[in-house]
Amino acid sequence: MTFTTAHFGRITVDPAAVVEFPEGLPGFEQCRRFLPLNHPAADGLVFLQSLESPGLCFLAVPVQTLRADYRIAMTAEDLDLLRLPEDRPPALGREVNALAILSLVEGQPPTANLRSPVVIHAATRRAVQAIRPDERYGCREPLVVEKTEALCW
Amino acid sequence: MLVIRRRPGQSVLIGDDIEIEIIESGPSRVKLGIRAPQSVPVMRGEVRQTRAENLAASRTLDAVAPGEIAAVLGAARL
Numbered sequence: 001m002t003f004t005t006a007h008f009g010r011i012t013v014d015p016a017a018v019v020e021f022p023e024g025l026p027g028f029e030q031c032r033r034f035l036p037l038n039h040p041a042a043d044g045l046v047f048l049q050s051l052e053s054p055g056l057c058f059l060a061v062p063v064q065t066l067r068a069d070y071r072i073a074m075t076a077e078d079l080d081l082l083r084l085p086e087d088r089p090p091a092l093g094r095e096v097n098a099l100a101i102l103s104l105v106e107g108q109p110p111t112a113n114l115r116s117p118v119v120i121h122a123a124t125r126r127a128v129q130a131i132r133p134d135e136r137y138g139c140r141e142p143l144v145v146e147k148t149e150a151l152c153w
Numbered sequence: 154m155l156v157i158r159r160r161p162g163q164s165v166l167i168g169d170d171i172e173i174e175i176i177e178s179g180p181s182r183v184k185l186g187i188r189a190p191q192s193v194p195v196m197r198g199e200v201r202q203t204r205a206e207n208l209a210a211s212r213t214l215d216a217v218a219p220g221e222i223a224a225v226l227g228a229a230r231l
Contacts, residue, residue, distance in 0.1 A: 006214075007214045007218070008219065025207055026196075026201075026204035027203075027205075027208045028211070039219045041219070041220040041221075041223055042219060042220070042222045042223045045222060045223075047214075055215075056211055057214050058211065058213070059210070059213045059214065059222060101206070101207065101210045102210065103209050103213060104213045104222075104225060104226075105209060105212070105213075105216070110225070110226060113203070113210070115199075115203070116199075116203040116206070129203065129207075131197070131199050131200060131203050139202055139203065139206045
């Protein structure tokens with residue numbers, strides 16, 4: 001299966017790699033299926049390409065790259081959506097992966113949304129943009145890499 | 154801001170067709186039920202901020218090509 005994107009041209013879609021957001025993302029509720037892509041010139045970064053909207057592609061980075069000790073916190077509703085146990089946070093890096101969406105706006109320093117990471121259930125590939133119930137991290141955190149080996153330019 | 158005290162089971166009406174019911178009240182959170190027409194968007198307050206961030210972030214690749222991202226982030230001193 002192939003899909004023609006605005007930024008990556010025609011890509012091959014491996015169905016097993018597709019990430020499914022049952023409720024979309026805030027602002028993009030109709031976009032349910034995304035494919036994480038890598039680019040040789042952007043090591044350590046993840047391009048979350050929509051498979052419904054050719055021009056929609058988020059730039060993201062694993063949260064641990066920015067905060068080596070990132071602690072995940074999800075609401076009961078989001079845990080339920082991913083069918084994860086509600087009595088404890090999921091194990092980051094094993095049960096789930098969490099990506100912070102980056103924002104590069106011209107004329108402004110790049111920021112990362114650590115308040116609302118994209119949380120992907122590793123086994124089922126179901127995902128949700130999980131807005132933290134607390135305010136431990138912000139929506140517009142300046143980019144400071146703590147795990148440099150994951151990002152060597 | 155209008156402040157009203159309510160108990161579980163009671164509700165508040167906004168206009169003719171929006172009803173907010175207090176379903177449950179605990180020491181640190183309340184559970185609300187919201188009845189509103191399909192045309193009225195209902196969202197948690199923090200969702201609005203994430204929505205705005207997503208809309209801004211969705212334009213990232215329109216400004217910088219994938220192959221140039223590393224250089225741009227590098228210049229920002231990652």
